[in-house]
Amino acid sequence: MARYTGPKTKIARKFGEAIFGEDKSFEKRNYPPGQHGNNRRRGKKSEYAIQLAEKQKAKYTYGILEKQFSNLFKKASSSKGITGEILLQLCESRLDNVVYRLGIAPSRSAARQLVSHRHITVNGELVNIPSFSLNAGDVVAVREKSKSLAAIENSLANRNDVYEWLSWNSETKQGNFVSVPERMQIPENIKEQLIVELYSK
Numbered sequence: 001m002a003r004y005t006g007p008k009t010k011i012a013r014k015f016g017e018a019i020f021g022e023d024k025s026f027e028k029r030n031y032p033p034g035q036h037g038n039n040r041r042r043g044k045k046s047e048y049a050i051q052l053a054e055k056q057k058a059k060y061t062y063g064i065l066e067k068q069f070s071n072l073f074k075k076a077s078s079s080k081g082i083t084g085e086i087l088l089q090l091c092e093s094r095l096d097n098v099v100y101r102l103g104i105a106p107s108r109s110a111a112r113q114l115v116s117h118r119h120i121t122v123n124g125e126l127v128n129i130p131s132f133s134l135n136a137g138d139v140v141a142v143r144e145k146s147k148s149l150a151a152i153e154n155s156l157a158n159r160n161d162v163y164e165w166l167s168w169n170s171e172t173k174q175g176n177f178v179s180v181p182e183r184m185q186i187p188e189n190i191k192e193q194l195i196v197e198l199y200s201k
Contacts, residue, residue, distance in 0.1 A: 011060050051198035058190050062091045063108045068131060073199050084192030085183045092181050095122065096130035098140055102168055102175040103159030104152055119146040134177045141174030 045053075059069050076087040091097060096112040099120055105111035112130040114120055120127060121141050122134065134140070142152055156170065165181040168174075183192075 048198070048201075051194045054191050054194040055198055058088075058091070058188075058192070058195060061108075061188055061190065062094070062097060063112060064091065064094075064131075070199075073195070077196075077199075082183075084196045087195065088183065088186055088188070088190065088192055089180050090133070092186055093134050093177075094130065095120065095127060095132040095134060095140070098134055098166065098175070098177055101161070101163055101166055102140065103156055103161065104142060104173075104175075106155045106158070110151070110155070114146075114152070119143050119149065119152070136177060136179045138177045139174055140177060141172070147173050 055069070058064075059066070064072070072090045073083075073087055076090055077083045079086050092101075096108055096115050099105050099111035099114060100108045104120070105114050115130045115132075116128050118126055118128045119142060121143050122132065123139050124141075126143065142149075146152065152173075156173070159168075163181070164185055165177070165179050167176045167178055
């Protein structure tokens, strides 16, 4: 299973924001990594560098590797509508992201692990593919045998974000992917137009 397993704070510092969620180490040093820290003179970034950084930020945020991300872009660009918006909607429709958004897991990497370890069902069927793409109306639930898992219970106890395109039933531990989110409903700070410009070169 392809995923990034390196130091997360270093990546967050590179982009200047905690893209992997709350991070105490990042809060202490929220400037780019490097030998001279914050005093290093950093030259003006080229247009290409800015576009590339935005793509890398989106990839790390959603935990998608280059080939997968490239395929998602191809799918988005061949669909009707605004390419950048569709790209983010495809990322948000991934099963691992929805498990994270529902609060079943505290992070996307933890959500990916729950999915691949067969703890999650979609419309009553076990699905262990984190990149599985959901459609409006799909029901995402915790498998019956996994409902008492401490990791899931702890995450749900700390659940505080509510999203308009998702509904959650805490008694049955199942959520509904009500609809594909609009761009304004996606909280991620990603300038998708820069990614489109990069791939269009």
